[in-house]
Amino acid sequence: MFRFSVPCLMGVEGLVADELKFNGFQEVAAENGRVLFSGDERECARANIILRGGERVLLRLHDFEALSFDVLFESVKKIPWEDYIGSSDSFPVKGYSLRSKLHSVPDCQRIVKKAVVERLKSVYHTDWFQEEGPKHQIQFSLLNNRCEVFLDTTGAPLYKRGYKLEQNEASIRETLAASIVKITRWRGREDFIDPFCGSGTIAIEAALTALNIAPGARRLFDAEEWGGSFSSAFAEQKKASIATEKQEKLPILASDLDPGCVELTKENAKRAGVDKYIEFAVQDALDIDWESRTGIMVANPPYGVRMLEEQEAHKLYRALGDAMRRSPVKKYIISSDDRFEEHFGQRSDKRRKLYNGMIKCNLYMYFKR
Ligand SMILES: C[S@@+](CC[C@H](N)C(=O)[O-])C[C@H]1O[C@@H](n2cnc3c(N)ncnc32)[C@H](O)[C@@H]1O
Known part of the structure; x- marks a missing residue:
């Protein structure tokens, strides 16, 4: 032991x-x-x-x-x-x-x-x-x-699932995205919307979770190469986890204003083996008809670092708050902006401190209209 x-x-x-x-x-x-x-x-x-x-x-x-x-x-x-x-x-x-x-x-x-x-x-x-x-x-x-x-025993860290070819700065870490999906308790039935999908991490982790696809089933680990009982354990456990993967229709929407991001999300989803379970759209999050949508939204909106960008980001939060005010969708918004709620125009029902790598963030949760 x-x-x-x-x-x-x-x-x-x-x-x-x-x-x-x-x-x-x-x-x-x-x-x-x-x-x-x-x-x-x-x-x-x-x-x-x-x-x-x-x-x-x-x-x-x-x-x-x-x-x-x-x-x-x-x-x-x-x-x-x-x-x-x-x-x-x-x-x-x-x-x-x-x-x-x-x-x-x-x-x-x-x-x-x-x-x-x-x-x-x-x-x-x-x-x-x-x-x-x-x-x-x-x-x-x-x-x-x-x-x-x-x-x-791991080697390359576990967040390196293998579906993202490069880790860009604005993208959320896979382990954090998966943890947020867990917090939402989404089981694959109601709609799941990632309206600022970027490279697609949140939508992809949601699909992997709902389909019971183990994130490490197809990657290599250091201890896998140690030989003996370690190597055989990895071979056996990978086989066992692949055998319990599910295939079912999922109501996931991944959208972004930037066509390049939507394309990247598609490519990443394909590498993760979940592209056929996600609907992709080039769309402004503010144009989504939030009042007629139901289910869950997990959003990682842009965060401004420079003064002008900051003002732009705050404008976006305000517009998003207005657009979503009467929506029955449960909202989970991850932001490193301490004053997010102020700009969004609504106090969250619950919030949780989380870290995206070294960056302190808050997950703001809204359950009521
Ligand atoms: C912080 S990044 C999201 C990163 C993403 N979670 C990932 O893992 O790659 C924010 C994204 O919001 C997109 N965006 C900015 N304004 C938008 C808008 N009004 N509607 C939709 N997407 C927008 C940007 O193109 C960018 O991809």
Whole structure:
């Protein structure tokens, strides 16, 4: 049995914990910025493949108090690295230190690497490691003198689902979009409208969720290449998750004022395998006949950074508020503008603080007309 840590965006820890519990994971515990659970190689593979809100899955190998480099070295050397790392595998080290006596990250990095090398030298009876084989990213974290040592089983972060070729600045992170879809409790029956679709993240994550398509079923993970029970667990779990995918008609509309964005949304949806489940339209969000529409809207309207753009954005929020005032559609609007409600012209029924990467946002929720 291993202990795993799933780092996640601030604000979604509870949702990720629910996701894990709902899927039968054991000893789930939400903390600040991460969620822990226990399991074996199978659960490691399953978490990587099915989690929609987590950023990666780290296998925790040790947890100790580190007040000196000697303790750091000896404690890391005690870990049975040979159980995971083969004689030709690569094992880079990275980490961070916060409020700890051992505050120099490069020094800690060097000590950790040296301890792993010493351990592996004694097991493999060699002085030189080529490090050409599968990557075993070692990660340490020092927080208040407590050191945790992990192996990263994920590789490229979980938000990299593979359907977006480039991550542009204005686009919302996939893990956040999926978390918002979860907050709406949308089940694929009522209309789901993403009227500022940009690159399509929200609409695509909604479709993947409703169709039970695991976000990692078709991508590669670092631990998948470790061989042995890890590799077989990933193969088995990918097959199992693909077998439970659904095919049904979905009432999703993705629209944007910019034809280029709608085209990009189409391409991304195609790569995600959900283009036939989404209706695409080049449309001004203000021209949608909101009063005759029902269902749910999840919107990520533009946010102005420069003065003029800011004024434009505020004008848009005001016009959107006016256009939607009498609409029965439930509204979920994610914005990093602290004064969004003021411009929209209505206080939200509920709001929730969320982070899009490092950017603090609020999800404003309106349930009543
Ligand atoms: C913050 S981006 C949305 C990003 C999107 N959630 C994603 O993941 O890529 C805002 C989008 O709103 C679009 N937009 C701006 N004004 C609009 C309007 N009046 N009606 C519809 N779309 C508009 C922009 O073209 C831009 O694509």
